[in-house]
Amino acid sequence: xxxxxxxxxxxxxxxxxxxxxxxxxxxxxxxxxxxxxxxxxxxxxxxxxxxxxxxxxxxxxxxxxxxxxxxxxxxxxxxxxxxxxxxxxxxxxxxxxxxxxxxxxxxxxxxxxxxxxxxxxxxxxxxxxxxxxxxxxxxxxxxxxxxxxxxxxxxxxxxxxxxxxxxxxxxxxxxxxxxxxxxxxxxxxxxxxxxxxxxxxxxxxxxxxxxxxxxxxxxxxxxxxxx
Numbered sequence: 197x198x199x200x201x202x203x204x205x206x207x208x209x210x211x212x213x214x215x216x217x218x219x220x221x222x223x224x225x226x227x228x229x230x231x232x233x234x235x236x237x238x239x240x241x242x243x244x245x246x247x248x249x250x251x252x253x254x255x256x257x258x259x260x261x262x263x264x265x266x267x268x269x270x271x272x273x274x275x276x277x278x279x280x281x282x283x284x285x286x287x288x289x290x291x292x293x294x295x296x297x298x299x300x301x302x303x304x305x306x307x308x309x310x311x312x313x314x315x316x317x318x319x320x321x322x323x324x325x326x327x328x329x330x331x332x333x334x335x336x337x338x339x340x341x342x343x344x345x346x347x348x349x350x351x352x353x354x355x356x357x358x359x360x361x362x363x364x365x366x367x368x369x370x371x372x373x374x375x376x377x378x379x380x381x382x383x384x385x386x387x388x389x390x391x392x393x394x395x396x397x398x399x400x401x402x403x404x405x406x407x408x409x410x411x412x413x414x415x416x417x418x419x420x421x422x423x
Contacts, residue, residue: 219257221247223271224309226264230317231309238265266324269317272310273327276303280334286409289341290348290398294389294410296338297364301385304368305378312372315365335360342396349397356396363392386411 225246229237240251240261247253258264279299286292304311319325339353339360348356364385371381386407393403 215257218247218249218253219267220271222249222254222257222264223268227268227272227307227309227313230265230268231312235265235317262320265320266327268310268313269319269324269327272307272314273331275307275310276300276314277330277334279303280331285341288406288409289338289345290393290403290406291409293335293338293342293360294407296335297360297385297389298410300364301368301371301381304372308372311368316369332357332361342398347398347402348393351396360392363388382411 222243225243226238229242229246238261240254243254243264244251254261254264258267276299279302280296283292283295283299314328319327335357336353339348339357342348343351343353343356367376367381367385367388370376371378376384389407390400390403393406394400398406
């Protein structure tokens with residue numbers, strides 16, 4: 197009896213894993229089609245063919261094409277939020293903010309098709325657009341810590357967070373378009389962060405140290421590039 201129950205548990209676990217794998221494959225196929233062909237290229241048949249399944253799988257997992265389209269954006273932001281959530285707060289809020297920027301960049305490089313849907317495609321509606329709220333709130337919270345610690349001058353953290361986001365998006369877009377190599381993007385963004393953080397009121401030397409802390413692979417004597 198116990199062995200029979202174990203067999204059932206294993207079968208259910210494998211079924212759940214297969215369902216999750218299919219769901220992820222459908223989302224990534226949809227993201228790839230949108231990113232490379234635009235939203236008009238997203239059809240039930242194209243997605244199913246990309247994954248090697250039937251169109252029924254899309255209805256089974258999402259209920260239809262519109263919900264699949266929403267799931268793509270939600271998945272992208274869920275992955276980005278997971279990256280941010282795994283970061284621990286340290287005694288250096290400016291380094292923590294820079295690390296959020298680094299995770300944003302690495303997320304984009306690891307998930308280029310999802311990133312394009314997240315930030316380069318118009319949301320379907322307000323609810324679809326609100327998928328970014330959790331990740332943006334992480335940046336606002338980090339920016340608020342920088343201000344409250346006295347590292348940055350008093351300002352609206354939402355405004356500074358928007359500027360920081362736009363700054364990061366610019367480098368990501370250039371890297372995704374292969375107008376900058378990943379190495380060039382990281383080097384240039386370090387110099388840009390130094391200018392940005394000092395513009396927010398931080399001491400240049402303190403800002404430099406914080407940026408280096410967010411880049412653990414950098415040599416100890418490395419300097420952020422000039423903006």
